[in-house]
Amino acid sequence: MSSYDLNQAPLRDLNRALHALRPDTNETHWTINGPDGRHAIAVGLDAPISVEIEGNVGYYCAGMNKLASVVINGNAGVGVAENMMSGFVHVRGDVSQSAGATAHGGLLVVDGNAGARCGISMKGIDIVVKGSIGHMSAFMAQAGTLTVLGDAGEALGDSLYEARLYVRGSVKSLGADCIEKEMRDEHREQLYAKLQAAGLAGEVNPSEFRRYGSARRLYHFNVDNAGAY
Amino acid sequence: MCGIVGLYLKNSKLEPQLGSLLSKMLATMTDRGPDSAGFAVYGSDSDGVKLTLRGPDQAALRKAISGLEEVFTLTFVKTERDTHTVLSVPAEHEERIRAWLKVEAPGIDVVSAGRRMEIYKEVGLPAAVAERFDLASMIGTHGIGHTRMATESAVTTNGAHPFSTGIDECLVHNGSLSNHNDMRRRLEREGLTFATKNDTEVAAGYLSWRMREGASLQQALESSLSDLDGFFTFVVGTETGFAVVRDPIACKPAVMAETDDYVAFGSEYRALVGLPGIASARVFEPEPAKVYAWERH
Numbered sequence: 001m002s003s004y005d006l007n008q009a010p011l012r013d014l015n016r017a018l019h020a021l022r023p024d025t026n027e028t029h030w031t032i033n034g035p036d037g038r039h040a041i042a043v044g045l046d047a048p049i050s051v052e053i054e055g056n057v058g059y060y061c062a063g064m065n066k067l068a069s070v071v072i073n074g075n076a077g078v079g080v081a082e083n084m085m086s087g088f089v090h091v092r093g094d095v096s097q098s099a100g101a102t103a104h105g106g107l108l109v110v111d112g113n114a115g116a117r118c119g120i121s122m123k124g125i126d127i128v129v130k131g132s133i134g135h136m137s138a139f140m141a142q143a144g145t146l147t148v149l150g151d152a153g154e155a156l157g158d159s160l161y162e163a164r165l166y167v168r169g170s171v172k173s174l175g176a177d178c179i180e181k182e183m184r185d186e187h188r189e190q191l192y193a194k195l196q197a198a199g200l201a202g203e204v205n206p207s208e209f210r211r212y213g214s215a216r217r218l219y220h221f222n223v224d225n226a227g228a229y
Numbered sequence: 230m231c232g233i234v235g236l237y238l239k240n241s242k243l244e245p246q247l248g249s250l251l252s253k254m255l256a257t258m259t260d261r262g263p264d265s266a267g268f269a270v271y272g273s274d275s276d277g278v279k280l281t282l283r284g285p286d287q288a289a290l291r292k293a294i295s296g297l298e299e300v301f302t303l304t305f306v307k308t309e310r311d312t313h314t315v316l317s318v319p320a321e322h323e324e325r326i327r328a329w330l331k332v333e334a335p336g337i338d339v340v341s342a343g344r345r346m347e348i349y350k351e352v353g354l355p356a357a358v359a360e361r362f363d364l365a366s367m368i369g370t371h372g373i374g375h376t377r378m379a380t381e382s383a384v385t386t387n388g389a390h391p392f393s394t395g396i397d398e399c400l401v402h403n404g405s406l407s408n409h410n411d412m413r414r415r416l417e418r419e420g421l422t423f424a425t426k427n428d429t430e431v432a433a434g435y436l437s438w439r440m441r442e443g444a445s446l447q448q449a450l451e452s453s454l455s456d457l458d459g460f461f462t463f464v465v466g467t468e469t470g471f472a473v474v475r476d477p478i479a480c481k482p483a484v485m486a487e488t489d490d491y492v493a494f495g496s497e498y499r500a501l502v503g504l505p506g507i508a509s510a511r512v513f514e515p516e517p518a519k520v521y522a523w524e525r526h
Contacts, residue, residue: 036499037497037498037499037502055508056498056512058497058498058499075498077482077497078482094512094513094514096482096484096514097479115514116517134479134516134517135479
């Protein structure tokens with residue numbers, strides 16, 4: 001087990017050491033102390049390791065993650081797990097805006113609340129937020145799932161493509177081209193699987209959720225509008 | 230970009246540390262605003278009004294102040310700090326002093342007026358600005374600081390925050406307003422005067438006007454959400470109050486921490502890590518379009 005204190009040694013050295021790890025490394029568990037809100041902690045990981053961060057982190061923590069499991073025992077700033085490709089990021093506190101932005105894969109679990117623009121432009125990530133999410137979440141989301149146990153803010157799923165949004169609480173308003181859709185068995189199964197991955201199997205009932213998705217009116221060009229250009 | 234910090238003490242035991250805590254918070258926000266820095270400290274009470282004057286140097290300030298003392302046949306209590314001097318004057322003389330300075334000492338600016346508030350600001354790196362004014366030694370109940378990366382007006386001391394447009398009132402701003410010219414004209418019709426073309430000064434003036442018309446700090450900020458257009462995170466101080474508001478889009482970052490001893494604001498969490506008991510504080514992101522206000526009774 002490797003331990004690293006960011007108040008004793010530079011962040012850049014830590015990230016460099018993490019980037020140098022080979023896929024078959026034996027240094028599979030890392031503990032990071034003293035994050036103190038620093039930006040870009042444990043970004044760009046590309047090995048099946050687990051990283052535990054003790055405290056609050058700044059921007060872009062675990063961004064571009066591939067294969068690694070990152071647990072943050074605190075809050076996270078803007079853009080946690082942004083552009084994640086695979087792996088697992090678990091935030092035990094709240095996250096700021098743009099959590100999981102543009103991410104292609106992996107699972108992001110937030111125990112607290114997420115700020116605005118959660119899952120903006122998501123491209124395949126699964127996000128589970130145990131609290132509520134802020135405005136403009138899943139804006140232009142393309143693929144993946146966003147599961148929210150609490151409420152969603154204004155303009156949920158604006159200009160949405162094909163991501164699936166499951167919300168248990170209230171939705172303040174839906175964005176352009178986002179509509180409520182029927183919750184069929186296949187969706188309950190998918191939701192159950194995501195809740196299970198987030199460690200919530202049996203604790204949360206999938207049938208309490210509503211499903212939102214794209215009305216698909218925006219993303220095909222309508223030839224009747226040709227004269228407008 | 231810009232960085233904002235604020236600290237409002239609930240426990241008077243921390244008052245001797247206000248300046249040192251605030252100066253560390255300010256220095257941490259250098260990455261967000263290296264052009265200039267400024268801060269307001271709500272310190273000791275005065276019988277009259279404390280005018281914070283700024284000049285090119287102490288020689289110019291001393292010359293202006295001795296001129297004033299001659300005219301008013303009074304000796305003012307004064308505290309010199311680098312390019313600023315805090316002058317305690319009888320409240321009834323404030324207007325005449327301002328008028329005299331305008332005519333007789335054109336290089337001297339009145340940065341702020343307050344029973345308790347003093348404002349210091351200069352161009353330069355935040356840590357250097359704090360050092361020049363010896364912020365670390367200042368005592369008080371609350372303080373607000375700003376590190377500036379200029380967007381809407383030039384990098385000058387007059388463009389640095391905080392802005393003050395009323396007694397013991399100050400405001401710092403991260404963002405930019407888009408209707409400040411129109412709002413400035415409206416406020417000038419209401420009798421307010423502005424020292425700069427800066428958008429933030431208009432926001433400060435707007436709140437001063439609302440409070441002059443009877444609104445509480447909370448109410449003034451609530452109405453700013455519909456009357457001011459643009460991006461903003463504001464942190465505002467009054468003699469007894471401290472408040473935070475973010476625009477409905479919430480583009481500009483904000484983090485708050487609250488314990489039994491204090492309420493603290495930072496543009497980023499990094500600014501708050503040096504505060505006592507931060508590990509067990511309630512740390513949260515203020516919601517968009519929601520006014521957070523604290524008032525000392």
